[in-house]
Amino acid sequence: DTEVTQTPKHLVMGMTNKKSLKCEQHMGHRAMYWYKQKAKKPPELMFVYSYEKLSINESVPSRFSPECPNSSLLNLHLHALQPEDSALYLCASSQSTSGGYEQFFGPGTRLTVL
Amino acid sequence: DAKTTQPPSMDCAEGRAANLPCNHSTISGNEYVYWYRQIHSQGPQYIIHGLKNNETNEMASLIITEDRKSSTLILPHATLRDTAVYYCIVRRPNTGTASKLTFGTGTRLQVTL
Numbered sequence: 001d002t003e004v005t006q007t008p009k010h011l012v013m014g015m016t017n018k019k020s021l022k023c024e025q026h027m028g029h030r031a032m033y034w035y036k037q038k039a040k041k042p043p044e045l046m047f048v049y050s051y052e053k054l055s056i057n058e059s060v061p062s063r064f065s066p067e068c069p070n071s072s073l074l075n076l077h078l079h080a081l082q083p084e085d086s087a088l089y090l091c092a093s094s095q096s097t098s099g100g101y102e103q104f105f106g107p108g109t110r111l112t113v114l
Numbered sequence: 115d116a117k118t119t120q121p122p123s124m125d126c127a128e129g130r131a132a133n134l135p136c137n138h139s140t141i142s143g144n145e146y147v148y149w150y151r152q153i154h155s156q157g158p159q160y161i162i163h164g165l166k167n168n169e170t171n172e173m174a175s176l177i178i179t180e181d182r183k184s185s186t187l188i189l190p191h192a193t194l195r196d197t198a199v200y201y202c203i204v205r206r207p208n209t210g211t212a213s214k215l216t217f218g219t220g221t222r223l224q225v226t227l
Contacts, residue, residue, distance in 0.1 A: 004157075033215075042201065042217035042218060042219060042220060043152075043158060043217050044217070045214055045215065045216070048214070056214065088155075090157050090158070092157075092158075092215075098207060100146065100163075100207060102160040102163060103160065103215055104160065105157030105158045105160075106157050107156055107157050108156070108157050110155075
């Protein structure tokens with residue numbers, strides 16, 4: 001299994017809602033990532049987890065809260081988002097965070113904040 | 115991580131080789147060159163990476179110049195399904211903290227009939 005899965009594919013939420021994005025991989029990878037991609041822009045790194053511990057937070061606002069409950073799962077909890085947070089949210093995984101390993105990306109969750 | 119420069123767009127006829135250049139003149143000796151592509155509305159897809167030597171896999175070839183200041187991704191027989199944004203990324207190895215993948219603006223490759 002060389003796949004990263006993300007659910008849901010699409011999400012529409014209001015600014016007062018609380019929702020969660022889910023990412024799963026069964027490749028035995030120990031590093032997992034969240035990226036944000038605005039329309040016609042490249043992906044931007046948000047968070048990195050290494051061995052289920054948060055390794056990098058790219059100064060992401062606290063309305064985005066990541067969680068790594070086990071080595072196969074990565075969640076992104078969303079609360080009090082703004083319309084400008086509408087974007088494609090991509091999850092990725094790699095064998096480790098070392099520079100020699102490629103990252104495998106999921107198809108993304110397209111989020112719309114009303 | 116070293117900055118990369120790529121042309122914003124390129125065209126290629128189907129069946130011909132697509133040669134995508136990337137300039138990374140400030141690359142350090144231990145930094146890798148990675149290539150990813152992103153087909154419209156999908157997640158990025160890993161293509162190939164290299165450090166010093168040229169590399170080839172089932173998808174593409176990566177040619178890195180001897181001084182490592184530039185590289186070329188070669189798709190030997192482009193098809194319409196290769197139409198995508200191609201990202202060249204320079205990435206440092208793990209030096210105690212996680213090695214980040216920093217995407218630049220990429221090259222939009224359009225393969226035509």
